[in-house]
Every structure is written in structure tokens, then in C-alpha cells.
């Protein structure tokens with residue numbers, strides 16, 4: 001029989017700590033993953049480096065307790081500690097990810113130093129939400145705004161590739177995470193601190209903790225606007241963000257096909273329920289102009305997003321062409337908005353409208 005997460009947590013709850021309590025009651029277990037072949041891995045996070053030094057017997061007891069469970073084929077337990085002491089100066093802050101959320105006194109909060117937060121969402125995956133986020137960030141930076149870009153798409157982080165920076169963020173003081181810089185934009189990707197396998201089991205409370213860290217523990221500096229590239233759909237990240245943080249607004253990206261529009265409508269409803277103003281809809285992959293003959297084609301239909309925006313009573317922010325240059329620029333890590341072609345002009349126009357409206 002396959003082992004369940006609950007079985008593992010129960011077994012860890014039976015592992016006592018020298019000072020009383022157990023691994024679960026004292027909240028020391030992080031990043032618990034179970035794979036389909038019965039391999040279990042997790043991190044034990046001691047409160048201090050000193051505590052970690054005397055916890056090796058506890059780590060062994062945890063490993064043995066889980067190994068005894070029916071269906072477990074292997075166990076890997078890593079012991080780590082909060083805080084900077086003993087860590088090398090540029091240690092990556094990965095294991096701090098997974099911190100549990102701290103309670104919030106009341107209502108959605110602003111983030112100190114960050115003037116506005118714009119969430120870029122989509123109902124459906126693959127419609128170009130990350131492409132729009134990266135290009136809009138670059139276009140706003142080109143117009144002199146101080147821009148941050150947070151890749152919160154933990155299931156498919158693409159900003160490091162699109163922005164051309166794969167460096168791992170560091171934490172010289174072990175407290176604040178130093179973001180990356182690319183094309184005039186301050187950049188941080190939640191996914192770059194998570195192993196892919198971990199991301200899929202992250203649920204509400206863990207995501208909430210991770211988001212809190214991304215907004216509170218990253219050294220963003222002073223920003224006019226932070227753009228958040230959301231995962232597709234209407235899941236935990238969107239809910240957490242909308243409930244806990246004051247968002248200036250959300251931009252929803254869709255392609256013109258009906259299937260994408262149905263999902264976009266869902267995303268708009270969700271933002272409405274969260275009281276996040278929907279600043280508008282963007283039609284991506286709108287028209288395709290053949291570079292050889294100039295013929296204009298509408299591969300995914302045309303005009304559907306504008307009609308949908310009208311029907312829903314939200315602004316239509318513009319149509320972006322489907323073009324090879326956009327895809328190649330994204331893959332090459334130099335967003336098309338850095339150039340001076342048609343797409344760059346469309347992004348510049350969008351950036352101008354947002355700045356003009358006080359949204360960015």
C-alpha cells in the first residue's frame with residue numbers, strides 16, 4: 001500500500017525532542033515530499049544553528065520512524081537551521097523557503113517600499129502571461145520607473161529564462177534575500193528557490209509563508225511598481241496574495257479562443273471576489289503577420305478578448321501580435337520590449353497607459 005502524507009506526519013509526531021514536544025508540535029518539518037515510488041524526503045529546520053548541532057540523533061530517529069512505515073522505499077532527511085550563524089556568507093536562502101506564515105493582524109497589507117503591486121494572471125496556462133509580465137516590466141523600466149518582477153509561478157517559473165538570468169539569489173546576511181537585476185528590472189523567482197518536485201505539493205499555508213518571504217524578506221529596495229507573474233488559474237497563490245496584500249490591480253492575459261476566454265472569465269471573477277480591481281484584459285497572440293508575404297492571419301481567432309472585456313465591463317488594454325521575434329527574444333533572455341519593433345511599441349504604449357493612470 002502506498003504511504004500517505006498523513007502517515008508520515010503521524011510518524012514524525014511520535015519523534016520527541018530533547019527539550020520536550022515533538023517534530024510536528026514544534027513545527028520543525030519543512031518541504032516534505034513523497035514520490036510515487038515511495039521515496040520520502042524532508043528537511044528538519046532547527047530554530048538555531050546551536051540546536052541543530054545536537055539534533056543529529058533526532059534526525060536519525062525521524063529517518064528510522066519514517067523508514068518503518070509500510071510502503072516507504074527510502075528516506076532522506078536533511079537537518080538545517082534558521083539564521084545566519086555558521087552559514088557561509090553567500091549561502092543561498094533556499095531552506096528558509098517553507099517558513100510557515102505569521103499571523104496577520106487585519107486585512108490586506110501594503111509592502112513597505114513598494115508603491116504599487118500589479119498581478120498578471122490568466123485563466124489558462126501558456127497564453128503568454130509570463131511573456132507579458134517580463135515585457136511590461138522592461139517597458140516600464142525603459143520609461144524610468146523603478147520596477148520589480150516577482151515570478152510567483154512556482155509550477156513553471158519562466159522569468160529567469162525570459163529575463164536571461166539564471167543566477168541563484170544570495171543572502172549575504174542570512175536574513176534578507178538579495179534579488180537579481182536584469183534589463184533594469186529587479187527580479188526574484190519563487191521557483192528558483194524551490195525544487196520542482198517540491199512545488200507540486202506546496203499548499204495553502206506553505207505557499208502563504210513563501211509569498212510572505214518573497215514580499216517581506218527580499219531586498220526589493222524602493223519600487224514604483226512590483227509586477228507579480230502569477231501561476232495560471234485560480235489557485236492558492238492567487239487567493240493568498242489577494243487576501244493578504246493590497247494589490248493595485250490585476251491584468252488578465254488571454255488568447256482569443258473561446259477555451260481561453262472561459263478561463264479568463266473565471267480569473268476575473270476570482271479577482272472580483274477578492275476585491276482586487278481588474279485593470280483590464282490583454283489579448284495575446286492576436287494576429288500573425290507572415291514575415292515573408294505580409295499576409296495577416298488570426299490563428300486563435302480575433303477580437304474575442306475585446307468583446308469579452310466589453311461584456312464584462314472591464315477595460316481592454318490592447319492586442320499583442322503573435323510573432324516569432326517575441327518567442328525568440330523570450331527564449332534568449334532579452335524580452336522583445338527592449339527593442340523597437342511592433343511588439344516593443346505595443347508594450348511601450350501599455351506601460352504609458354498604466355503610468356498615465358497612476359497604476360505603475
Ligand SMILES: Nc1ncnc2c1ncn2[C@@H]1O[C@H](COP(=O)(O)OP(=O)(O)OP(=O)(O)O)[C@@H](O)[C@H]1O
Pocket residue numbers: 122124125126127128129130131132153156158231232284285286320321322323324326327328330331
Ligand atoms: N505574442 C507572442 N508571440 C509569439 N510567441 C509568444 C507570444 N506570447 C508568448 N509566446 C510564447 O509562448 C510560450 C508561452 O508563453 P508564456 O510562458 O509567457 O505563457 P504563460 O501563460 O506564462 O505560460 P504558463 O502558464 O505555462 O507559465 C513561450 O514560448 C512564449 O515565448
